[in-house]
Amino acid sequence: MSLLPARIRRLTNAEYGASARALTRTATDPSGSFTPDSRQDGYTVNDAQRVDPVLAKQLAASAEALAAEVKGKLAEFAPCADQGAQAESCATEFIKSFGGRAYRRPLDTAEIDALLTVYRVGAKGATYADGIELIARAVLQSAGFLYLTEIGDGSSGATLALTPYELASSLSYLITAGPPDDALLAAATTGALSTPEGRETEVRRLLQTSAARDRIVRVVREWLGIDRIAMTAKDSNVYGAFAGVRPSMELETAAFVNEVLSNATGTVGELLGADWSVLDEPLKGFYGAPGVGRVSLPNRRGILNQGAFLAVHAHATETAPVLRGVTVLRRVTCNDIPSPTELNINVVPPVPDPSKTTRERFSIHSTDEECRSCHNYIDPFGFSFEQFDGMGKLRDMVDEHLVDNGHPVDSAVTVTMGNEIDGAYADSNALAQALSTSKTVRSCFARQVFRASAGRSGKSAAESEDSFVKAWEAAPEAEQGKIVETLVTYVKSSLFSHRRPQ
Incomplete structure (x- = not known):
């Protein structure tokens, strides 16, 4: 088995926020104003995250604010009966408890001594509370808090086993995007996490939490790029209703994924092929649905036919069949079709023409000798969504036909990829149903789960993937499409518990 290299990775903004809240019990969003995370293959969890000068200032400001909160709750965080005679003893206990929770492991003597020195600087000529505040500020900006290590105990060899506390942290952040709880740290202390069975027990326990479901929602959104829905804008002159339903589209994704996990099959097939969704009142009207809550939507099968996906992968004034098609090819079927830039092709967008449908305009790509080879794959996936407009609404109906620029819309496509997805489809709903039962898609989703979980993708991780x-593939076929079981398979494998030296 090809292992990933030993490494140290920075917490994502979401992970920092969850960690800071768990540590300081703040009611604020500590990372809400941070610069966006860098991404690898669309995923925020990756080992390319850095602390640049802008983020360093934001981290310092966040640490200062959080430390002030800790100081204001001294009796809760650092009680001390005699802040005169017992101040350093009390500070030491605070360092062990607060620092241990921040570093997600017991502190060693050198770390305790270093933080005690920080306390003395803060308390000198001031108060015990001031010293505690400075400790909190230091800890919240320390490498031990901001980074996760996957380096083992320093022993040499062809493979490195992660330490029990590294396993606990990696497992917790993978499943809940937050620090390990007391039960997980206890499992680390007893050595239970050193076995696949022990890790599986903890994974299944954590997967019952709301934090785990939130984490899976984030992975699904990043997988399909629909986490960008909150930042997606449309020309209000063309899509005047979009701003009013955009928040509902974001809510739909979370509610739908949670429902798939909790009250449905929990499979990628259900994500892609469900004939229902979970709607609020604004989205009910937008979709023309029969009600709110979990409702039947046979003409909007799965997450690809929901507003968030359709709106994100479209332009401000019209649909974008190329964007939609490329996304399905790359993210759902793992067909790594090259970009025009990689092929040194200068793409000229089709000129606006009110006498033609979007499909008629964009079909020009398949007539170009340079573009044809790729667009023969892209276009069938992209054109299948043409019954929906650029904000994800079903197009207007005229004389029993959906129309675009006054002309009937054609969403019928024929897919020829050389696998079981090949076939003729009336529209994206029929295609989504086929994708939902595809072995190619299930295998691709397993790859996407690995990329989102391992925090590395591309050529450097191809062998590990x-x-x-x-x-x-060695798991029972009935489990292969299940989101939870795919995560469990990863955590039980040595790819999770071991690394190779750099």
């Missing part, structure tokens, strides 16, 4: 897919 292939190793994971082989482990996934």
